[in-house]
Amino acid sequence: MQKQKAEPEGAAERRVRITDDAALTLEAYADSIVPGEKRWPGDRAVAGAAEGGGAVTAGALQLLRWDATGIHDDLENLADLANDHARAYAQDAGLPPDPSVPPFVALSYEDRVALIRTLTAPGHPEKEFWVLLSLFCNMAFDSAAHLHTAEAIAAGHPGLRAMGITAPDDDGLWRFEDFGYGRELAPLHPATTAGGSPA
Template identity: 60%
Template sequence: MQPDGQDAGPARTATIEAFADTIVPGAKRSPDDRAVAGADPTGGAVAAGALELLEQPGGGLAEALDSLYYTLNDHAVGYAATHGLTLDDDVPAFVALSFEHRTALVRELTAPEHPEKQMWVALALFSNMAFDSAAHISTTEALAAGHPGLLGIGYFRPDADGLSRFPQYSYGRALAPIHPQTTAAGDPT
């Protein structure tokens, strides 16, 4: 049975995206976006592809997403009852919470003493990983698509020829001279 009569597909997507957005907040994709709260004007975990990363089988959470969806919404219903909140039945319970309440609930779920802490921390780590490393796509693809996390932490897009060059050395100085037999493409001979 689906919580609140919701179809698991779109409801699950909205719930997992709302969790990821709580970890790394971002801008709403449209005025009627309920999953992304809009707590930050830039792209957050959802825009960075958190759901795509979480759904990849190699990460180990893909098969658990349905269970996490149900459990997170159960926790949201309990949280709302405890705090005297009325939830909108048009969306999953966690999505219906305001950003502040989502944050408070996630703080409870990831607290050291919470019995389910490991699964919520894992979900949070993968949400953050999508943002700060684009682990689900190549760096070249991520930068070409304007990945908000990589650009936000200072990755430069490659030059028009596809090569990455930097206007200054990362350590503020050259660490070693370029070998005299290095090709124009940067390869040693």
């Protein structure tokens, strides 16, 4: 395993720009998938439904905006659609409107989750969009796909820390004292390179 940069080369330049309202909405969605604690007292996107960092702190918005996901160009539309659904949900539930934030952000954590359950339920005509968005939000937390693993660990990435992923050795490589099957399955080929690839 070779050392890499903090994120895939050129990823920052390939991130789509989105409006503040879309960013807030997508962060609120991500926080509903893997909840975390508020980043500051007045944080509206993160509901504060769990302790520690959740999907938002793990970089869900950064990952979603990266063109490698394939949904980066549709983020504004997805945010608008989430807000349309939230507006209808609030109206049906008799919830008072809050014009200071987008409709999805205005929902409580419990209402956000209830709405997402509806959107991702079997038979919902938009299910595939919302399931895909949910998977990417979860991916930011459980694999930090948009970051170099060693640097994400060093920075205290909440998902990798929660799963107990250990830091690499000083040279940036992971080594394990114990073999996964309790024994060495085969001797190392003499032509194996220092990076672990065959010559």
